[in-house]
Amino acid sequence: MNGVSSSTPRSDGPPLLPIGQPLPGNAEPIERADAARNRALLLDAAQQLVREHGVAGLTMDAVAKRAGVGKGTVFRRFGNRTGLMLALLDHSEQKFQAAFMFGPAPLGPDARPVDRLIAFGRTRLLDIEVESDLHRAAEEKGRFGGGPYGLHKAHVVLLLRAAGVTGELPLIADSLLATLSAALVIHQIAILGYTRAQIGDNWEWLVRRVVSAGAQVE
């Protein structure tokens, strides 16, 4: 976590993403890099489909067409539609992790902690809105024990500390992240009729009050 807390930008790139850079003089890594690149290509196509048509638009056939490959390739890679959906959520999660750890400001390390916290929530809300069914399904399988939750929490704790917040930071982080639960956000959008912007404003309002900690609020 030490490297992440630095405010200098990292130039070594996200280790969680398949980079797709062939290594010279070694055939096997090149093959693996190609496979990773093809996988990322298919998942980017799948992500576009979900953003355009919702989860209902995500079929093996549509992904194959969008990516310009045969349907068999998609089946060989992901097994079935459930496998594709899980891979897509993982893909989206890894992009998010890379962005908040190593990406450009305001989400990445080149911005002030409070601005990074605000961007963290707003970016997460976009993912939840766009891939709502995926996020809700993942959450129902047990939210707090999972890897992504632990990483988000560690990141929020780190930013709270950097912003000078004192208190039981892991519990404060749980409280902040609770307001970004997919089930709650989807209820607010689909049932209560709030926009993502309004929910993002509420997140920012909450973050500013938590970070103020006796200092000036605005």
Add this chain to the structure above:
Amino acid sequence: MNGVSSSTPRSDGPPLLPIGQPLPGNAEPIERADAARNRALLLDAAQQLVREHGVAGLTMDAVAKRAGVGKGTVFRRFGNRTGLMLALLDHSEQKFQAAFMFGPAPLGPDARPVDRLIAFGRTRLLDIEVESDLHRAAEEKGRFGGGPYGLHKAHVVLLLRAAGVTGELPLIADSLLATLSAALVIHQIAILGYTRAQIGDNWEWLVRRVVSAGAQVE
């Protein structure tokens, strides 16, 4: 909601609880009042058992023994153990609702809004800790659409407004209540090893920052 927002104590008692007061000159209400009293007696016995031995200690047999009635009475009243557990959760929820709407300070109307908010969370945390399995099971069946959640949210919105908080109060209330989700609290207690007092302190910390709204925090 107008009567609830008043800071004068209500003397007409909680309408949500079966009061058990026989009405003179009418046989049927007396019978119903007796039935309600017996039901409350059985549920109080069940609640004691859960507080002493956890949900595992809640059997039809144990409830009958504790209440001093035959086992058949418990079965006739609740059908089976699941029915008993649902009735117990409902009983506990109605006690909580009566307490935060009409009960003594600091939960009830005789206290300042910020103190009522703090007491709301601390009381809820006790219920969640004691009846954890019941609350988690109820939450998994859909949390936000349910009646109790809507009432809690309306109450929190009312207290936030009374405390002078401005902003999108329903979203702020959702954010505050999210930190009291049974799944989160049980994870914090059972897996992370926090005490209820620590989680209550975090709730109070959060409430004070939300309510401060530019004013002095402590």
